[in-house]
Amino acid sequence: MADIIQLLPDHVANQIAAGEVVQRPASVVKELLENAIDAGADVIKLIIKDAGKTLVQVIDNGKGMSHTDARMSFERHATSKIKRAEDLFQLSTKGFRGEALASIAAIAHVELKTKQELDDVGNAIVIEGSEVASQDIIVTPTGTSVSVKNLFFNIPARRNFLKSDNVELRHIIDEFHRVALAHPSIGFVLYNNGSESFNLPVSNYRQRIVNIFGNKTNEKLVPVNEDTEVLSISGFVGKPEFAKRTRGEQYFFVNNRFIKSPYLNHAITSAFEGLLKSGTHASYFLNLTVDPNTVDINIHPTKTEIKFDDEQTLYAILRSAVKHSLGQFNIAPVLDFDRDPNLDTPYSYKTNKTSAPKVEVDRSFNPFQEETKFKTNAVAYKKESPANWESLYVGLESKGNQNQEDFSSIQFETEEHSASIFDKDIQVEQSHTTYQLHNKYIVSAIKSGMLVIDQYRAHQRVLYEDYLKNLTVKEAASQQLLFPLELHFSTQDIEVIKQLKGDLEHIGFVFEIMSEEALGITGVPVGVPESEVSIILEQLVSDVQNEVPDSNFSASDLMAKSLAKSMAIKTGTALKKEEQEHLVNTLFACKEPNVSPTNRATFITMSVDELDKKFI
Incomplete structure (x- = not known):
């Protein structure tokens, strides 16, 4: 029988290794930034185009590589960090396995330019799919520049699995943040599609x-x-x-x-x-x-x-x-919960002497005297009692009789009593059509049995269709705030909100200012509490960054889902009878009442026969 086990070619082995090391453009960013740090650079520049799908370039001013090292760096398991197995437990550097550049070169077009400080000229290597296209001597600054172009050009299936540009860019920025936070002693600069997104100088943590x-x-x-x-x-x-x-x-x-x-x-x-x-x-x-x-x-x-x-x-x-x-730092509560800090003596009064309060009493005061004077700060008060006090009650009896005659002639208007269109018995029955169970489910009787509704998912469906309609019609009502609301976000979050500004205005948000780190909001959608605005926008940004608005999804649909998820009544919220009935009625007025925006069931039905079987 012929032998069937054989060694894989190097380019195939490199592509398999790339599947573990390089999942997306952010993986390339991570490996190249770590290599630049290991090279001793104190200024590192990251250049991104089309969320890394077209170009990922890292430029550093480190120690560079020689002609031979530049060529060897693209070989599998070629590293300067370890020589023995024991070295794996004494690592103080980032990359050490020697797979990063070899894996990246197997699935992209890579161009490397490098020069050491004492050399007059540097080296340039161009590799396409693990094959060296050229290696020349060039003039270049001290350090290394690695350009990774057309990622996954020879593996179309992997490229099709990449997410949208917004999602891939978020992963790149996350990796950039992680490396930059770990090394505040190194300056980092990030350029995205020709514009400077971050410029982080050398600083403390x-x-x-x-x-x-x-x-x-x-x-x-x-x-x-x-x-x-x-x-x-x-x-x-x-x-x-x-x-x-x-x-x-x-x-x-x-x-x-x-x-x-x-x-x-x-x-x-x-x-x-x-x-x-x-x-x-x-x-x-x-x-x-x-x-x-x-x-x-x-x-x-x-x-x-x-x-x-x-x-x-x-x-x-x-x-x-x-x-x-x-x-x-007084963040956690103290043990003395009954102590009121407002009663503490201010520091400026702690050294002052205290004096006992004095009360002055007029011991000659006689309340039975006709004329009494109270000596209070030179203000005199004279009490006068009328001599003819009996005259005050003269004529009261006659006035009372007159008023009684007047009341007898008064006619009261009464509202017409209109009969209800519903029978009294039916009204009593309707007032008990819904019941809230554990502040989570709404139970309602139907002709065939019983209906159990998840109030959170049901409200999500109602709000989702409302927001989607407002985004389409672009005529949502907005309630104006008495005082503008100022919210602060990171630069990355502000960029996402700027992209969504038009859709947010269509559903009722009104923006006054929008700077690099702050938002000024003067109007919010009807029914949105002012205290919830920051939480809603924060959740919206997170959803937009993490979810996948592919061709099957639109930004409006994603925004409507996120807002509905944030604004829906949560599990544990008690609802009045009117609110329960309104939620049930609005749910079944929706186009798709049986599922939430995330395709989960909003209600279940249980027939009388199913209930009967439970008692068998």
């Missing part, structure tokens, strides 16, 4: 956070610092009152490497226990420094998940450090 997420972030941060033999913690957590409904601003860095850890995230959530509103998530930007021997960062292809030797100890230290910071 707090200023780097503010430069990325906006100036308003500064007042939201609480410093966290803890230094133990096992773990060193530094960074910031957000104040509970600024907690968001999305998990966007949550960053863990272990030895300057961004990681995802649900276990450590639970430690933060536990530290904030009792301080957060339901459904909100605290923000945190925490740097953890541990011994490299105690972690394994080679368990995941993208190196975003790592394994700790002693997770329980890290959990306890992290939770205690965050709770200590919240208490130290």
Whole structure:
């Protein structure tokens, strides 16, 4: 029998490796930025075109590569970071497996320009689909420039799986934020389609956070610092009152490497226990420094998940450090709940002597005297009693009789009593047609049995069709605010809101100003509370960034779904009888009453026969 096992060609092996390393343009951004950091650069530029599908270019001023190293960097498992297996547990750099450039070159057109500081000229290499097209000597600045063009040009199926430009750009910016936050001592610049989106100068950690997420972030941060033999913690957590409904601003860095850890995230959530509103998530930007021997960062292809030797100890230290910071800066409540801080003596009066109050009494006062004088600050009061007080009651009897005669001649107008179009018995029956169960379901009797409606999903369907109609007709009513509402968002979120501004105005929002970090709103849709506007826009931005408005979806449809989800009555809300009946009636007036906007059932029916079978 002939042999059937054979070695894969290099270009096929590289494409398979690329499937693990490069899932989307953001993966290329991550690998190239980490290579630039390992090269010792202090200024790194990232250039993006068409959300990375056309171009991803990273330019750094690091140490560069020689002619041979430039060529070897595209070979599989070619690395300068490790030489022995033991080196895997002493890593202090980003890339170490030598697969990034080889994998990227297998699925894109790559152009590399590099020069070392002591060399007069540099090298340029062009690779297309793992094949070297050219390698020349050129004049170029010190450092390295890597251009990745036409990603997945030779794998059309992978390219078709890429999301919309907005979604892919959001992933790129997320990776950019993670790398920039981990290295505040390096300057970063991001250009998107020719315009500068971020320019982050060298700064401290707090200023780097503010430069990325906006100036308003500064007042939201609480410093966290803890230094133990096992773990060193530094960074910031957000104040509970600024907690968001999305998990966007949550960053863990272990030895300057961004990681995802649900276990450590639970430690933060536990530290904030009792301080957060339901459904909100605290923000945190925490740097953890541990011994490299105690972690394994080679368990995941993208190196975003790592394994700790002693997770329980890290959990306890992290939770205690965050709770200590919240208490130290008076974020957490004090134990003396009955103490009123308004009764504390001001600092400026603490050294002053107090004197007992004095009360002056006029001991010569006689209330039975006809004429009495009260001496109060030289103001005299004279009491006079009329001598002919009996005359006050003269004629009262006659006046009373006269009034009685007048009342007898008065005629009262009565409203005509109109008979109800419904019978009294029917009205009583109708007032009991709905019943709310556990503040979650509305139960109603129907001819064949019983109807159970999920009030949250049902209200979503009603609002969704209303908003979709308003977006189409563009004639939604707006309620004007007495005072303009000023909201602050990050630069990235403001860009999303600017793209949606036209649709938001069609459903009732009125914008006064729109700067790089703030919004001025003077009008909101009818029925939207002013206190909910920030939450609604925040949820809308998150939905637009995370969901996929492909050819089957429109921006209007996505916006209507998001707004309906935010504005629908939540589970646990008690409804009056009139509100229950109105919700039922409006639901069955919808075009598709049986499903919510997310295609989940809004109600179920149970026939009398099904109920009878339950009692057999």
